[in-house]
Amino acid sequence: MNRLRRIIQEVKRRFDGLSIQIKLIGAYIVIILVPIIIISNYLFTNFYENTVQDIIERSQSSMQNEKREVMNKIETMERSAQLVVSDDQLLQYASSDTEPSALEVMNFESTSFDYIQRLLFNNPEIANIYFFVANPNISEIWPIIYREERIKDKPAYQLAMKQNESVLIEILNNETEILNSNPSEVKRVKSYVSIIRKVYYPGNHYLGMIEVDMHIEDVFGMLYSDNLNEDSQVFILDKRGNIHRNSAKPWIGVETEQIGAVIAQHQGEEGSSFVISDQGFDYLYVRESIDKLDAEMVHVISLQSTYAQIDQTRNQVVLVVAGLLILLAIITFFMQSMILKKLHILQDSMKRVGSGNFNVSIDVRGGDEIGELAHHFRQMLNKINELIVDAVKRSAATKEAELQSLRNQIDAHFLYNTLENLKMLSEVEGQYTISDALTSLGSIMRYNLKWTDDRVQLRDEISHIRHYIAIMNIRHDQKLKLQLDIPDRYLNQEFLKMSLQPIVENALKHGVYSALMKEEGLLIRLGAQVSEGTFVIEVQDNGIGMTEDQLQALNGKLAMNDEEFHSTVGKEETSKRKRGGIGLRNVNQRIHMYYGDDYGIAVDSQRESFTKVTVKLPFYGTSGKEDQNEENSDCG
Structure with missing residues (x-):
């Protein structure tokens, strides 16, 4: 506490030692700089918030559009699956108790099979329509009819068999084609959004599964869009925590192993966006739920470029403000030099007066405060000079009275002794009138010659007058x-x-x-x-x-x-x-x-x-x- 008090006192002492011009310039700069800092901080904070909010709104708008497209694609797949399931001839063919004859196969290919192929080819976004039949009597017909044994080991098949619902919508990663038209070709691996539907006919008799596939890049165009810059990316997080994304683009944001926990941590928050800091970098996460897929579509945006732009703008503003403050300080310095010129003249005059020179000419005029101060200072000098003159006159008058007394003083003791002898002689001779006169004369002489002070009490002055009248009465x-x-x-x-x-x-x-x-x-x-x-x-x-x-x-x-x-x-x-x-x-x-x-x-x-x-x-x-x-x- 004492140290702080000493520091404050030292700062105050140094501040008091500054010239008034430096203090005024500093005051102007502080008066301008403090509001600028406060307003700039407020504006840039709002600018940052508004910028981030604009990014969020643009991202949400894009993702909502993307969600509508995804839902349209899923509906297309659902309609296609429904059309396949609604084909009675197909269901009758798949539920045959005996192996179909060649004629029945040919009739099926020319009717239902041909219908399914047209359905597939007329919807170019649909990659595959598969019917996995559980009936061992049915032969496989490429590229639609396959036996169920081909998919029994796949997780999607097992999940579909476990759940009560007849329809399962899944994202299938790294799926190989079931059968190529050319056996010499290597099977290609792709990712799909698939609708898997269990088929029952007649009644509750299980026939197999209908699978309608659409390439993931056709469903989620935003994931593979070239319009996204390198500071952002979109991925899908499904219900099992799997991440589906465009592997051709680098991953940004939190590591993939942690992303599920991060999304889950902010799941209960209001709003669909949040900011995560990772290794000193901030990332904006905007999510959109896709209910039918039971998945989250997440748009990750790096805020570093946004921060850099804001910082660049702020630095430009700081440079402009600093330049303006320097210009203001220079202009203020010269203006104050002109304004304070009179004050400096008055200061020099006061210094000369302080050194003892009271005949100072103060050439400062005007109706402002400095001019008024100079006017009163001139009046004070005039009053001081008048008082000096009065003091000199008073001293001269005193000396004059003393000199007048000295002129009349020959030898005080000689006169006192002579008057005392004459008084005693008069009393011996019985001349009491002369004795009283000599007594009064002696008192007058003592009063005149004993001049220790200019001021006396009134009683002393009256006593002197009495002696004076007593002497003058002898004459009159x-x-x-x-x-x-x-x-x-x-x-x-x-x-x-x-x-x-x-x-x-x-x-x-x-x-x-x-x-x-x-x-x-x-x-x-x-x-x-x-x-x-x-x-x-x-x-x-x-x-x-x-x-x-x-x-x-x-x-x-x-x-x-x-x-x-x-x-x-x-x-x-x-x-x-x-x-x-x-x-x-x-x-x-x-x-x-x-x-x-x-x-x-x-x-x-x-x-x-x-x-x-x-x-x-x-x-x-x-x-x-x-x-x-x-x-x-x-x-x-």
């Missing part, structure tokens, strides 16, 4: 207020570092105006919520706001790519933007690079009323995976 005389409407469950939300400060910084830079600062001051509100799997944080101020044109221009700049932005805004404004900090556009780009284009920031504003910046990010729980339960609970 505590007129800045920070309102937090953020549930505690959102404080662990992932957030990009330094993303809120540019928004709050813009609120202070562009939202503050004198009338506002003289009254209630600038209020900055930070709110957070979850909507449909998106974490939304809003930064809204009550500053001066923007006109509709200014708002559209700002949102348009946020939506531009780098090329459009630089060509539209110009180098001067870009330089100012760099000097002013990371800016809203930098924050929007960072969000796009990290989370995709579905997220980012949007600005809404109304002149002399408010400005609101909305930041959209994917919502994550503390485990770092999307938290649908939080979303549902918040929305509910």
